Amino acid sequence: MAGLEQHGDGGHRRRVVLFSLPFHGHLNPMLKLAALLHARGLGVTVLHTCFNAPDPARHPELAFVPIHETLPDEATSPDxxxxxxxxxxxxxxEAAFRAALASLLRGGRRDVACAVVDGQCYAAMGAAGELGVPALALRTDSAAAFRNMLAGPQLRDAGYVPIKEEQLDEPVPGLEPLRVRDLIRVDGRDTDEHCSFVASVAGAVRASVSGIVINTFEAIEAAELAKIQRELSLPAFAVGPLHLLLGQPPPVEQSLHEPDRGCLAWLDARPPRSVLYVSLGSLARVDRGAFEEMAWGLAGSGVPFLWVVRPGSVAGGAAGAGAGAAADEAPPLPDGFEEEVRDRGKIVKWAPQREVLAHAAIGAFWTHCGWNSTLESICEGVPMLVQPCFADQMVTARYVTHEWGVGLEVGEEVVERGMVAKAVREAMAGGGGARMRERAHRLQMQASAAATSSAMDGLVRFILSL
Incomplete structure (x- = not known):
């Protein structure tokens, strides 16, 4: 297995092994962390799945080793x-990761300082520990969301899970400002299955992990970070925002979709802060009804917009496109919509998001509140409209709107065109939007300051001490 390493150095530096989930929002933070660790003198080997594998040519300083997993349809299907x-x-x-890591250890056990494992990969955390390798968990969500996950078993014991309709607006003691409706959940899934997953993650962290690495920064989550360290008696390293630490210009990112760069020229022709950017990320899906309400809400707002309509982003989205619709086709838009917004709307399958958010024409970001998207918006000082779809996005949306005050809800639980139009106009041109913009600018300054901190150096010192 060690002979399969690509583009790696052959020296005898202490080495870190990294393993990520094969999704856009997990791979990119892990690869950024890998580059930063390498820049500080560590050897880096990235173990990865063959599904959605990273491109080694984009990261010539790193070594890449496939684990040769066999995945069932549930892991890869967009449905x-x-x-x-x-x-x-x-x-x-689990078995494939264990075999790949064991092979690396046979090739030079003393060189491997630790394994940095995706914080949702409880099986890999446990496997690293069983092989005698210290494991660090990389959380690609917020510190607040991680605290929610750690509290999962206690929330069930206290009667907050499964979530009950009559409790939705109750505050959750110890997890303020969260209400019951803001707790991590995946709608439509069996409660026992969800609780089992949360308990597995929390259990693996408590049993197998030597420290927590979180892509966040102290200025926005100092209290949450302190509570994590107290609850786990483990160091928690706030090393974000990772994309700012890497500096400019932005490095080439791993992307599961090809961005349409023509949208940047379209933005160039627009006045400053006049365009709403809309994207629900790389995994979130909405039903056809919500999609149509989004569309007609945008039309009714009168605001110029750039909308990412990703293939697979609408449940049953290809239904109107014919039975032979290709998997890479975007879902069909409502009849008459394109004519209605022709002069002020641009629709793309994928966008170069960091460059879009940094563009002077962008006035606000309608987001699903994935943590990477939220951090990128904060780092550019862009206020948000929030439409969380599942899991940690619920937690992040609450912090964006009620803790940091840089976002508005598109609609709580239900997306309706009239509410959408009203929220869009308020964010772009209303008094609430102006206040959010001021607060977003302050957070932007704090994020920039965090990118020059010594948090990453502290993490490297800890790794070398293991």
Whole structure:
């Protein structure tokens, strides 16, 4: 296995082994961390699945080793929900990860300082520990979301899970400002299955992990980070925002979709802060009804917009495109919509998001509140409209709107065109939007300051001490 390494150095530096979930929002933070560790003198080997494998040519300084997993349909199908994917990936990757890591250890056990494992890969955390390799968990969500996951078993014991309609607006003691409706969940999934996954993650962290690495920064989550360290008696390293630490210009990112760079020229022709950017990320899906309400809400707002309509982003989205619709086709838009917005709307399958958010024409970001998207918006000082779809996005949306005050809800639980139009106009041109923009600018300054901190150096010192 060690002979399969590509583009790696052959020296005898202490080496870190990294393993990520094979999704855009997990791979990119892991690869950024890998590059930063390498820049600080560590050897880096990236173990990865063959499914959605990273491109070694984009990261010539790193070594890449495939684990040669065999994945069931639940892990790869666009029709399976995130919980089903996570459970299937953990089950299918455990043995393959263990074998790949064991092979590396046989090739030079003293060189491997630790394994940095995706924080949702409880099976890999346990396997690293069983092989005698210290494991660090990389959380690609927020510190607040991680605290919610750690509290999962206690929340069930206290009667907050399964979530009950009559409790939705109750505050959750110890997890303020979260209400019951903001707790991590995947709608439509069996409660026992969800609780089992959360308990597995929390249990693996408590039993197998030597430290936590979180892509966040102290200025926005100092209290949450302190609570994590107290609850786990483990160091928690806030090393974000990772994309700022890497500097400019932005490095080439791993992407599962080819970005349409023509949208940047379209933005160039627009006035400053006049365009709403809309994207629900690389995994989130909405039903056809919500998609149509989004579309007509945008039309009714009168605001110029750039909308990412990703293939697979609408459940049953290809239905109107014919039975032979290709998997890479975007879902069909409502009849008459394109004519209605022709002069002020641009629709793409994927966008170079960091460059879009940094563009002067962008006035606000309608987001699913994935943590990478949220951090990128904060780092550019862009206020948000929030439409969380599942899991940690619920937690992040609450912090964006009520803790940091840089976002508005598109609609709580239900997306309706009239509410959408009203929220868009308020964010772009209303008094609430102006106040959010001021607060977003302050957070932007704090994020920039965090990118020059010594948090990453502290992590490297800890790794070398293991």
């Amino acid at each position: 399976s929900d995130i919980l089903r994917k996570l459970l299937a990936l953990n089950a299918a990757c």
